[in-house]
Amino acid sequence: MPAHLPPMGLDDLHRFAVPADPALRPDGGAVAYTLTTTDVAADENRTEIWLAAPGAEPRRLARGSAPRWSPDGRTLAFLRPVDGRPQLHLLPMDGGEPYAVTDAPLGAGPARWSPDGTRIAYAGPAGPAPDLDAPVVVRRLDYKADGSGLLRGVTTHLFVVDVASGESVQVTEGDFHAGEPSWSPDGTRLAFVTDLDADRDLRPGGAAYSVTLPEPLRAPVAGLASEPASEPASGGELERLSGPELLVGGVWWLGGRLVAAALKGGPVGHVRLYALGPDGAAEIETGLDRNVMTGHPGYPGASPALLGDDLVFCARDGGHTHLYRIRGDELAAKIVPEEVGVAGASTAAGRVAYVAATPRSAGDIYLLEPGATTARRLTDHAPAGVDLYVPERRMFTAPDGTEIEGFVWRDANATAPGPLLLDVHGGPHNAWAPVLDAFRVYRQVLAARGWTVLAINPRGSDGYGEAFYTAAVGAWGLADTQDFLAAVDALIAEGVADPERLAVTGYSYGGYMTCWLTGVTGRFKAAVAGGAVTDLTSMSGTSDMGLALKAYECPGDLAAQSPLTHVGEVTAPTLLLHGESDDRCPVGQSEQWFAALRERRVPVELVRYPGASHLFQGGGRPSHRYDYNERMIAWLEQWAGGSRS
Structure with missing residues (x-):
């Protein structure tokens, strides 16, 4: 180890700045991302939205998390706490201060912009605020969750916000949890994952569903509310999109194709990608005996996405998590050969932005240009002033x-x-x-x-x-x-x-x-x-x-x-x-x-x-x-x- 640099010490733990959740602007020219640092005095983790672009120093945009670009790239949606509850905010990129667009009693979730940019869907907690002093009555095993504690009857459902007016409407309701939504290309439906089995607490489950949005968006979808809506809604019932042979963990509309990440044959094994259609589910051939990684707390990876007409996804190979692409009928190939750990990715305009850790960095933002095999590092969040033992x-x-x-x-x-x-x-x-x-x-x-x-x-x-x-x-x-x-x-x-x-x-x-x-x-x-x-x-x-x-x-x-x-x-x-x-x-x-x-x-x-x-x-x-x-x-x-x- 060079004598002029000291080894890392315990106090360096507070000096880490860890990026996550990259969002590539639709024109491919910049990457918004979350940067988490430590506020020692307040004894809390500080999360902010930053912007990185080729040839420019990364800069801070706002306090918050989960950045998501509008389709025209002029507005950035993100989450920021208000009175302890996360609420969706919008930041005009041509000037102006961020402002809240939701006031959800129990908080909102990450934004999913509609294709036309007029609405935002999200999955968030629904129902009345629980009485924390009331007795908790449970009749199923799924009454608690790590990180949330006792659920007290709170369920997660889908909401749609009209960007211009700020009007928010709950579009699913019932005794189930709705997963993150994905918009259909025509903007009329949302796909998501849930489990409607009455005994879902007794065995792992999950299926892909879609819901047709009511028009106009005034009330929850007919047939899903526990009480009659005050006005009839024009939306449809839930439509199941996957069969019982799949245990679905995520679903995304990618272009005209509905793609699911799922297990087949049991709850322990490799997650694979499937194309869902009227004739059932067809496995997307990757040629890899590897687990698809869609990204969860403690587990790296990223949601699948389109890069032009190519399908991009993450899978783990040995100790590394890589980005792969499927081009036409070819089998999957690594996008970049470097031995890194990818923990988030985004695509736009033929480019790929991703977060990757290396032996000397807990994470940095990279941008891969069309036709390139080597990505450009846009940030330098590695600890400075210390030498590191490389494994x-x-x-x-x-x-x-x-x-x-x-x-x-x-x-x-x-x-x-x-x-x-x-x-x-x-x-x-x-x-x-x-x-x-x-x-x-x-x-x-x-x-x-x-x-x-x-x-x-x-x-x-x-x-x-x-x-x-x-x-x-x-x-x-x-x-x-x-x-x-x-x-x-x-x-x-x-x-x-x-x-x-x-x-x-x-x-x-x-x-x-x-x-x-x-x-x-x-x-x-x-x-x-x-x-x-x-x-x-x-x-x-x-x-x-x-x-x-x-x-x-x-x-x-x-x-x-x-x-x-x-x-x-x-x-x-x-x-x-x-x-x-x-x-x-x-x-x-x-x-x-x-x-x-x-x-x-x-x-x-x-x-x-x-x-x-x-x-x-x-x-x-x-x-x-x-x-x-x-x-x-x-x-x-x-x-x-x-x-x-």
Whole structure:
């Protein structure tokens, strides 16, 4: 590492500026995007809309998120909180201040402009404001959601706003949740995803529907309201567009074609793209045994889009998330060859704008011109004034011969065996990428202190084919343990890792595997488990996704797959870090592990973060994210970082 630049420190966590959600102006000349930074004094994440263009310095436009251009490129719609509720605002790009165009009692969602630019559709919460002090009566399992908590009868529905007048009309209503809308090319219908099955809480579901908008837009669509509308509406009923064989996660009108991202044959496997039509669904052939990534919190990717007549989408290959295009009858090909992690994309005027992370940047905005194979970087949001440890890609061989990809952060000048941290990703169907992570600063700090950090993608990880993706279904801890230990053993044999100074960490499924590995092997001298899963039986009845976990991810003997079965063998000092409001992996999971270890007098600490949901480690309060990294580093150094005795 060059002497003139210091390594990254804990305080650098607050210096990250992370772009997301790029929106390319219809003429292709500029990109609006969201930039998230840290306000340390207020202990909050600050989100702003910025504009980047070739040959110009990026500039701030407004406070807010989710930028969306009008079809003529003269107006930018975005979300900004008003009295704590997100409301749609419009920013005239030829001059003027942004102004609110919605006053939704429970808030609005990201804008979807109609093709003619006269209306905006969005999916947002509907119904009366819930009484937070009233008893909560539940009759189905889907009564809560991580990040939202108890839903209290609030559902998500579609609204359409007349841009000129600001009049907003709810166009779906009922006991279901409507997903993000997509306009038909003629502007008369909205396509979206929902599940209308009365027992939808008992099995995963989702189908593509469309609704014909009433004309004029005065009342909810006839037949969808729980009470008769005051005036009759001219719209139609919901029309189902996909069959029961598909579990649809998203639907988009792309030109004259309706494209869905869906699973076929079950809720665990690769998402594929389908063209929906009167004769049913036809899979869009990509030639890839890879998972289509449409982008979700904690998971990179982007919605499919058109680039001229070509279909553009994201898929994960190994640890990287790439942009692909399908041109005519050709199979999918990568748009750019660089090894990056794409986390948002937009197309217009033959151009592609995207956000991508690299080993030295947690994200920057890139623009690919027509006919080019190399994209132009429009921003430089990488941390300045520090040098970074760039991970080395490694391949390891499991005992059964399976090849496992991993990434190693280590000082290139280190020669002696040192402490090793095995870092396990969540999911389990996520995957580590060899890019700079705005949350996991501990990797850089530990590498500077003589540690080696090993992040591998074991069986169950995304990016290596569907057979690999599903290889640990029903066998958590049973099919994947060998992959972790084989990689650790390889680094010990190479003289990289000291076998007496091994530690393990992970979040969510990574927290599960942290607890599992310390229970089935005594090799680890320290453990840090975040958002852990320790008892699959209690998890199945308390998590907002508990039944799906029990029925599809871990069918069979839950005790045999639970770390709690092996807690009596744990000797590793363990730090448990958990969000108090985590509904995905409820805090009781860590409570059980903490109680069991304390009873056996194994050194253990439980840290509970007030108000924090499952994803707080990436998007929660800055003080919580800092504390998470700081406590982890201190715990690892205390129990596994010292010199070999």
